[in-house]
Amino acid sequence: MSLVVLKLGGSVVTDKDELETIDKDGLAAAADAVATLAESGQVVVVHGAGSFGHPHAADHDVSSDTGTHDEIGVRAIHDAMKRLNDAVLDALAERGVSALPVHPLSAGARETDGSLSLSLAATETMLAEGFVPVLHGDVIAHAGEGAxxxxxxxxxxxxxxxxxxDRVGLCSTVPGVLDTDGAVIPEITAFADAADALGGSESTDVTGGMAAKVRKLLALGAPAHVFGPDGLSAFVAGESPGTVIRGE
Ligand code: IP8
Structure with missing residues (x-):
């Protein structure tokens, strides 16, 4: 059975300008897409933080490389993400999708060099039992940094x-990886294909992290599609909306 990993950007499922507010239309469209995918194969959903996790992370001065040992702050960020995760699970349940949460705080950690080690046991067993695991951006224990x-x-x-x-989808508010003229680059098979737009081959994080993201996606064995909300139904139909990133 084919396996799709689908990321729903925080800006797709939440209203980024209003604290802890769901974008109802965005979430409904995303949940419809997951329901369709789940009819024909296995799906793992990952959602971003939007107006749930990010404001709390900023309040407590926590980022991907600045940690905290303050458990109150860690819990504030994690609890906000659980509230968003509940809303995503509810939207899926309304569509008959048997979705369950996997909270990264309790399923993984970062090493001192920042690399992520995530236990797949829960996710794999849920998939084998016919569930749709739903993970989310989170706080996570980080060796030497706290969380x-x-x-x-x-x-x-x-x-x-x-x-x-077999396939990866990243749905955010950008329609794909954009070239310097703002047009969507249809296919990236090597970093050089997008180096100009991403700020050159030495750059790792210039266009909102897109350069680093493209590098990581090129290293995957599966094609990764980067698209906007308008591309969701095409992705579900097996088409290639936005940019496909396919390492060779
Ligand atoms: O929205 C960030 O996840 P992202 C997670 O996928 C938190 O970058 C808790 C801010």
Missing amino acids: TIVSGDDLVVSLASGLDA
């Missing part, structure tokens, strides 16, 4: 490689 932020994108890379996914 730091793990983004949904990092989770997607770990899940797609660890579970040997």
Whole structure:
């Protein structure tokens, strides 16, 4: 059975300008897409933080490389993400999708060099039992730092490689990887294809992290599609909306 890992960006399922507010239309469209995917194969969903996790992370001065040992702050960020995760699970349940949460805070950790180690046991067993696991960007224990932020994108890379996914989808508010004229680059098979747009081959994080993201996605065995909300139904139909990133 084919396995799809789908990331729903925080800006797709939440209203980024209003604290802890769901974007109802965005979430409904995303949940419809997951329901369709789940009819024909296995799906793992990962969602971002949007107006749930990010404001709390900023309040407590926590980022992917600045950690905290303050458990109150860690819990504030994690609890906000659990509230968003509940809303995503509810939207899926309304569509008859048997979805269950997997909270990265309790399923993984970062090593001192920042690399992520995520246990796949819960996710794999849920899939085998017919559930749709739903993970999310989170706070996570980080050796030497206390706890730091793990983004949904990092989770997607770990899940797609660890579970040997067949396809990966990253749905955010950008319609794909954009070239310097703002046009969507249809296919990237090597970093050089997008180096100009991403700020050159030495760059790791210039366009909102897109360069680093493209590098990680090129290293996957599965094609990764980067698209906007308008591309969701095409992705579900097996088409290639936005940019496909396919390492060779
Ligand atoms: O929205 C960030 O996840 P992202 C997670 O996927 C938190 O970058 C808790 C801010």
